[in-house]
Amino acid sequence: MRLSFGSTSVALGLLLLAPPAMAADQLKVVTSFTILQDMVKEIGSNHVEASTLVGTDSDPHAFEPTPNDAKNLAAADLVIVSGRGLEGWMDRLIMASGYKGPIVIASTGVPERTMVDEEGEDSGEPGKVIPDPHAWNSVPNGKIYATNIIAALSKADPADAAYYQKAGEKYLQQLTDLDNWVRQEFATIPKDERKLITSHDALGYFADAYGLQFLAPAGLSTESEASAQDVAKLIQQIKAEKIKAVFVENSMNQLLVKQIADETGAKIGGTLYVESLSKGDGPAPTYVKMVRHNVTLMVAALHGQ
Numbered sequence: 294m295r296l297s298f299g300s301t302s303v304a305l306g307l308l309l310l311a312p313p314a315m316a317a318d319q320l321k322v323v324t325s326f327t328i329l330q331d332m333v334k335e336i337g338s339n340h341v342e343a344s345t346l347v348g349t350d351s352d353p354h355a356f357e358p359t360p361n362d363a364k365n366l367a368a369a370d371l372v373i374v375s376g377r378g379l380e381g382w383m384d385r386l387i388m389a390s391g392y393k394g395p396i397v398i399a400s401t402g403v404p405e406r407t408m409v410d411e412e413g414e415d416s417g418e419p420g421k422v423i424p425d426p427h428a429w430n431s432v433p434n435g436k437i438y439a440t441n442i443i444a445a446l447s448k449a450d451p452a453d454a455a456y457y458q459k460a461g462e463k464y465l466q467q468l469t470d471l472d473n474w475v476r477q478e479f480a481t482i483p484k485d486e487r488k489l490i491t492s493h494d495a496l497g498y499f500a501d502a503y504g505l506q507f508l509a510p511a512g513l514s515t516e517s518e519a520s521a522q523d524v525a526k527l528i529q530q531i532k533a534e535k536i537k538a539v540f541v542e543n544s545m546n547q548l549l550v551k552q553i554a555d556e557t558g559a560k561i562g563g564t565l566y567v568e569s570l571s572k573g574d575g576p577a578p579t580y581v582k583m584v585r586h587n588v589t590l591m592v593a594a595l596h597g598q
């Protein structure tokens with residue numbers, strides 16, 4: 294639309310006279326990754342402006358902050374991270390940005406769990422036992438995250454605390470319903486048949502919560518191309534352990550995946566979202582939708598569908 298000079302100045306005048314826009318009242322929350330950003334939005338709605346450092350479909354372990362990220366942080370009212378070593382890059386970024394405000398660790402209160410850092414991605418020492426950072430993947434832990442976020446928003450923005458409490462309770466109820474649904478879904482599969490192979494190491498808390506067994510694909514690392522010997526090993530493992538479903542990442546080519554399926558009868562599942570959400574039009578744009586998507590794929594594969 295073309296505006297004449299006259300109407301432009303009228304519009305500007307109105308803008309100047311208007312009370313400070315919504316944005317000025319919004320609590321500026323910077324989160325480390327998309328799952329936290331979603332929870333802050335669910336609980337804070339238009340009382341918060343929630344941004345994320347690591348974007349959709351990205352790896353929260355490995356992140357190269359830009360000067361823009363430091364600028365964004367410097368202007369924040371509140372910073373929320375997941376913790377337990379997930380955001381190894383965060384301390385340096387906080388330092389560089391000069392941010393002096395509160396830093397809330399959303400996983401506070403989640404029971405401890407350890408994992409083996411197979412490739413040394415987090416510790417720099419392959420094979421080292423480290424705290425498992427992937428706490429959000431079980432819904433009971435997701436509720437702990439949400440509870441911590443409700444408290445953090447209320448403290449940082451007391452004027453809107455009543456809103457955060459109310460919206461937060463509603464969100465917690467959604468997560469309770471989600472948790473019940475996940476349990477009902479897995480209850481359709483005998484416990485000793487809830488065995489999947491996945492190259493994701495992010496599902497430990499999830500497996501503990503829902504009585505699943507996740508086995509790492511024998512001989513396959515995410516770094517290298519699979520050799521014929523690796524594939525033979527994997528096929529043997531699937532047969533020996535009577536594994537019904539295999540979820541592999543894109544490091545394996547589709548022909549190979551099909552060969553494994555044909556030779557073992559195991560169902561090859563789709564793409565699981567475990568460390569980041571998808572874009573808005575993808576299958577996992579929110580935490581709740583992410584869990585639903587993953588469980589739907591797993592249960593279908595376990596039923597051989």
Ligand SMILES: [Zn+2]
Binds near residue numbers: 494495568
């Ligand atoms: Zn991870």
